[in-house]
Amino acid sequence: MTDTRTQVLAVPWQSTQPMPVTRPRRKTRQALIADLLGILALGSLVLTTWIWVRSGGYLQTFVYPEYAIGSQALLTGLLSSNLMVLQVFFLARIPWVEQSWGHDVLARRHRQVGYWSFWLMIAHVVLFAIERTEEPRGDVFGALWALFVTDPWMIWATLGTLMLIVVVVTSIRWARKRLRYESWHLLHLYSYLGMGLAFPHQVFDGTHFHELWTQIFFWGLYLSALAAVLVFRLGVPLWRSWYHRLRVTQVHQEVPGVVTVSMRGRHLDRMGTRSGQFFVWRFLDGPGWSRGKPYTISAPPRPRSLEVTIAAVGESSARAATLRPGTSVLIEGPYGTMTAERRTRPRMVLFAAGVGITPFRGILQDSQYAPGEAALVYRYTDDEHAIFRDELVELARQRGIDLYLLPGRRRGDGSWLPDTVLDVAGTDDYVLERMVPDIADRDAFICGPSPWIRSVRRSLKAVGMPERNVHHEDFAW
Incomplete structure (x- = not known):
């Protein structure tokens, strides 16, 4: 699907350095x-x-x-x-x-x-x-x-x-x-x-x-x-926070209302963190620090650094933009099972909406898959609020990812698609099968608002994907 009116973008693969591939095995x-x-x-x-x-x-x-x-x-x-x-x-x-x-x-x-x-x-x-x-x-x-x-x-x-x-x-x-x-x-x-x-x-x-x-x-x-x-x-958590001694090093605005907080620490590789996992974070920046919030890491974990991307949707999350370098960080984690290790098949498709793109940035960067084995469907309101858009386009070119960018407001009737695809005949399920014809033979990972996740799951069920191949974690409280 490359109809510019629907603003669904498929990016072709132009990789010059093929990545080694290890076929996933079912975890029992x-x-x-x-x-x-x-x-x-x-x-x-x-x-x-x-x-x-x-x-x-x-x-x-x-x-x-x-x-x-x-x-x-x-x-x-x-x-x-x-x-x-x-x-x-x-x-x-x-x-x-x-x-x-x-x-x-x-x-x-x-x-x-x-x-x-x-x-x-x-x-x-x-x-x-x-x-x-x-x-x-x-x-x-x-x-x-x-x-x-x-x-x-x-x-x-x-x-x-x-x-x-x-x-x-x-x-x-x-x-x-x-x-x-x-x-x-x-x-x-x-x-x-x-x-x-x-x-x-x-x-x-x-x-x-x-x-x-x-x-x-x-x-x-x-x-x-x-x-x-x-x-x-x-x-x-207290022992890990003391041992790893995380400090904020940089706060960078990705798009309006969304910042990436970069942190450095020591021996972070000993936690065994995987892309797609989350921590409960407490930034020691003043009153209110004791209220921890769960955020998924937004880049592959490194031995001395972690990144988390935060959208300002409340008082605590809005304070992330004001963090100063050197601020100490308390952590609980890593938690979560929405990692590439849950794959049961070589091919996977990732569905992200808004800030839900953050876990998939790391998964796509450090997971092993062959060209054409990974697809990313990314929903966002408009280009101004498309987190990591240019980076994802470049990654898709390098790794052979089928990338579908879906800007626009969400259309009604419980659809997970934007209103910009209203002129496409057929239901959500029909559009999904056109995007990813072999959808039933893949693993699906979903991250976004709870209603949107439910809509995507309904479409996946309708096109024949087994429930055991659908992976998501919902942080709505």
Whole structure:
């Protein structure tokens, strides 16, 4: 497709130095680890349920119905606390967990499990309240006051529950849209405090903590989650930041509102970073430095340098343009699985929109592929906002990349194409097959806004690409 009216550009290959090619092989180790971790998570829930059954929960529910409400209250509480611990593990930044599942998958599981845990917690509270107040002619207010305030450790459990309710409410989509990311993230941290306040009433007053082996299981579950947070969310990032000693060396404007921050450090190759991965960055440039933001590296990692390209879409990201050389940088990472190592086939096609081009710059520069085996579809609003455009054109000429530049505003009806291709007959799927006729026989990598990613995925599914060959990571919060 070279119709200048649609502004879809195919750049021919004019390479004089062919690159060595290594055919990708299907990676199975990470999939096996992911399956094992899933089995362990489900196993903890099964064991928790069995502890409830062994303690008489089944009999109390189905044989002695007068105890059914209290028994179900205990079960929902146990399962809720177990799921809360799994939430912590999902986003504890444990390296082999991140590498196996991918950050975006873990974030979705974290959110999904969080809602399950929340409703089980609400059921736990409501069922116990019903049990306490079902006595005829009883003092309802006194019973509830004792349950939520004066019973041992219950005031702390009540405060913890209220904190968790606030966290869940602010995590609903309509609420998130009304909060800045920094405010939402700060509120989200209160979930740790909420879980901590609810913990004592389970340990010191819980029916299922009386036997030694159940104490070992629950204490082991909670303490291992705490250790994971302390080690991988605090210890490892602090050690890496001290050891590698990253400093800002230059801030360069790519296009209006987008800058590339270049940094230097020491022994950066020892982190094993791959193009397409991201770090959580904290630039020590003044108040607000503690709020980390995830950005993908935008150039192949070097032993002494890293680059990240940042679009000004919020208060924190806008501050990147004001960074001064010498500013110290704290890092968490590297994270992410959207790397060339995930390829299962020699040929690949990359879809980028806006600042989503940043991971693909590095992937295209340091990955191994033959001429014609890589295609890049790049969507942007106009030439003024086309990040790395000239560099990508030159890279395409050198490496034999099929490059399709798609400027223009996004057309309606959930399309991932720009409005400049409205005169092309056919659907998104038809245009995609014209661009890349062998699309179903490639791996696809996608990076951009969440709605745009979903649109591209729908088209890929329609043209016959297997889901296992579609790779993306979504950082929308």
